[in-house]
Amino acid sequence: MRADVRRWLHDRTYRVTCWEPEQLLAAKRRQGATVSVVLPALDEEGTVGAIVTALRGALVERHPVIDELVVMDSGSCDRTAAVAQEAGARVVHVDTVLPGHGRVPGKGEALWKSLHATSGDLVVFVDADLVAFDPRFVVGLLGPLLTDPAVGYVKGLYDRPLTTTEGLVPSGGGRVTELLARPLLNAFWPELSGFVQPLSGEYAGRRDLLESVPFASGYGVEFGLLVDLARLAGVDALAQADLGTRQHGHQSDAALGRMAGQILQTAMARLPGRTTASTELLQFVRTDDGVEAVSWDTGTIDRPPMREVRARAGHGGRRP
């Protein structure tokens, strides 16, 4: 193991048990800081309500650590928006944010637009498909940010059980992490190889940092943020917090193959001396008389740093 990674692991790995909500609330008030929590949601009516309810109960009503709780509706076709609103979140539809920038699908697009739709000094992202969600996830992510000014970005780490046809098995989740993201980081960005869950969907950062980097519009957003923030602020400004165990809804292997394609495109765009790569992904399905090739486009775009969008809007609101 590289000496710098060993040191980073020692210095920048925290445990959720290090903090209590009361301590964070006192630190937040001393600093006059505000906190936004954002849940990107696409057809998550079955899980989003419980997550919002848990966050509101623990970290809005009991200990007002959260100042703003927003569900970014990514174009849901189910009752995600209604369920989230009934549970007490402010719901923002992605089409209502920066409409002049066109409509781009993807998780990263929802997160990028959430920066424009929120105002907290610290921004926490939590997936809306989590099961048995523990609001202490947010405590663990905010702890380093509210107690160490040198930390600008915190990723969650956790055990990742996998729901299979035989039921829940204690490990095996994080398939794209293990099969693509971790090998990629170790090969090309080894200084980031200490991140246990580089693709974790729960993370938090200082707004001024988050608004200074591009957001990959698709599933490459987590990979892109890690690489771009390390380049901007240095690896020591990044940290990880052990949050215990995380269960979430799993996609099919084919869907994760398409996710991996988007992450690969995002990574290749950040490699020095980048070469252009085909964005077409051919996948195959069995049919009665053979196999059928299905063509997918794994291309995504990098949305510009939000601070640039605000600056341009401040100068006559010209479209970027």
Ligand SMILES: O=c1ccn([C@@H]2O[C@H](COP(=O)(O)OP(=O)(O)O)[C@@H](O)[C@H]2O)c(=O)[nH]1
């Ligand atoms: O275009 C998208 C895709 C995903 N998501 C949300 O982003 C989170 C993570 O996405 P997903 O569950 O599909 O990824 P996985 O956890 O399976 O890797 C979930 O809350 C999704 O509802 C979104 O808001 N817009």
Ligand SMILES: O=C(O)[C@@H](COP(=O)(O)O)O[C@H]1O[C@H](CO)[C@@H](O)[C@H](O)[C@H]1O
């Ligand atoms: O970590 C992973 O390999 C993927 C897939 O997880 P599973 O194999 O379904 O547990 O999940 C993450 O990756 C996405 C892309 O970065 C994130 O957007 C998700 O929030 C995260 O769950």
